[in-house]
Amino acid sequence: MIVVDTAVWADWFNGVDSPQVGRLGHAIDRQDAGLVPVVLTEVLQGFRADRDFAQARNVLLGLPLLALDVDGHVEAARLYRRLRNRGITVRGTIDCIIAQTCIAAGLELLSTDRDFAGIARHTALRLCAV
Numbered sequence: 001m002i003v004v005d006t007a008v009w010a011d012w013f014n015g016v017d018s019p020q021v022g023r024l025g026h027a028i029d030r031q032d033a034g035l036v037p038v039v040l041t042e043v044l045q046g047f048r049a050d051r052d053f054a055q056a057r058n059v060l061l062g063l064p065l066l067a068l069d070v071d072g073h074v075e076a077a078r079l080y081r082r083l084r085n086r087g088i089t090v091r092g093t094i095d096c097i098i099a100q101t102c103i104a105a106g107l108e109l110l111s112t113d114r115d116f117a118g119i120a121r122h123t124a125l126r127l128c129a130v
Contacts, residue, residue, distance in 0.1 A: 001034045002027050002128050003066060003102050005111035006042040013043070013056060019130035020112055027110070035063040036101050038094050066100050066101050076100035079123060099125045 004027070008020045027033040040060050047053040068076065075081055076096040090096055092115075099119045102109045109116060110128040120127050 001032050001064070001077055001107055003034050003036060003098070003105070003107050004039070005098060005109060005113055005116065006039050007112045008110050009039065009043045010046060010058075011112075013047075013052075018112075020110055020128075022129060023110055023130045031065055034066045034105075034107060035060055036098050037065055037067050038097055040065070042094070060128050066105055066107070068097065068101055068104065072098070072100055072104050075104070079103075079119075083122060085120065088122060090119060091115055094121065099123065102126070 002023075004024055007125075008024055011018055012021050012024050024033065043060060043081045044056060046054060047056055075101070078095075079100050080093070080096045082091055095113070095115050096119075098109065099116065108126045108128045110130070116125065116127060119125050
């Protein structure tokens with residue numbers, strides 16, 4: 001199973017042709033994609049039309065949800081602090097939650113966000129090859 005970040009989902013829903021979107025399509029076909037709840041929120045808030053929102057909601061809620069418990073959220077904060085101490089600034093709390101969810105579950109992350117490449121260089125986060 002892979003975890004998919006918001007930007008890749010947005011590209012998939014918008015019909016963008018990219019290696020990441022192709023990889024996501026294969027994961028969906030194999031029922032091998034997981035979702036972090038905060039990514040669900042980010043993706044759904046991008047839809048303007050109610051019909052598109054409802055269709056996306058149905059697709060996304062058909063995927064396994066991977067959520068951190070309280071200790072996992074504490075670890076996400078530690079992750080942020082460790083990176084900051086190494087001079088790496090993660091632009092958002094959400095990225096640390098997504099990264100920590102992947103680390104805790106031992107799953108790869110499919111993303112186009114360069115922040116995750118920096119996180120992966122200094123943590124156990126594994127990024128999907130495309």
